[in-house]
Amino acid sequence: HTADSQDQRHRTVPGSRPLLSRTVPGAPDVIEPELIQSDPAAHRLFEDAIADQWQARTALLELGASPEVALYVLPNALTVRFEESGTLLDLLHKWTMRSCLNAQWEIWRASMDEIEQVRAVHPALMEHVGPPCVVRNGLARPRCTEGSHFCGVPVWRSFPEVERRI
Known part of the structure; x- marks a missing residue:
């Protein structure tokens, strides 16, 4: 929910x-x-x-x-199951914003699940998909667009294999 x-x-x-x-x-x-x-x-x-x-x-x-x-x-923890579709451009924007470790946990987890599902079918297409620090890695400085809210985790080194800690 x-x-x-x-x-x-x-x-x-x-x-x-x-x-x-x-x-x-x-x-x-x-x-x-x-x-x-x-x-x-x-x-x-x-x-x-x-x-x-x-x-x-x-x-x-x-x-x-x-x-x-x-x-x-019923609680806010209620699972809501549905399918969504969109253009790759729109999904890329969502995945970039919501795969950042600063995103709310629930939408981060859902976005990571979506990224994993697409990566399983189209791995080459998903090579450069991830949070802003992954997308900007080697292309722009600073990597992280969060400024003083940088999470402190070098996500770009291992994405999507990242451990989110609270």
């Missing part, structure tokens, strides 16, 4: 978003933040909270609430 909200900023890359009230699965389908995954106590708390939210949604539906109203108890 959060990544989809970020993704909609790239309006030149159309996507058919599903009607969320009609596509929420019966069982929890969420993206768990890495920091929570790495801590057993936080992970259990997260799982319990997600289960409670799904049960609350089910209870609301059983009480006669509309599917649209029942959505309000």
Whole structure:
């Protein structure tokens, strides 16, 4: 859900978003933040909270609430699955902006997944795709366009094999 909200900023890359009230699965389908995954106590708390939210949604539906109203108890971690398509130029812009380590985690992860999928089919086409520091490497200085917000990681040396740390 959060990544989809970020993704909609790239309006030149159309996507058919599903009607969320009609596509929420019966069982929890969420993206768990890495920091929570790495801590057993936080992970259990997260799982319990997600289960409670799904049960609350089910209870609301059983009480006669509309599917649209029942959505309000679900988390921002809800997975929204859809396909999008666009011109290579528009996708390149999105991937350049959103594969930077300074991008919000959710849209960064989604963009990296997209880059990996295209790279598997067209590796030569994707050789120079990545965040601004990868695109500008050897062509312009400074490599990073973030100025004082440079992440400190020399991503251009190993992209797409980068480890994002919080």
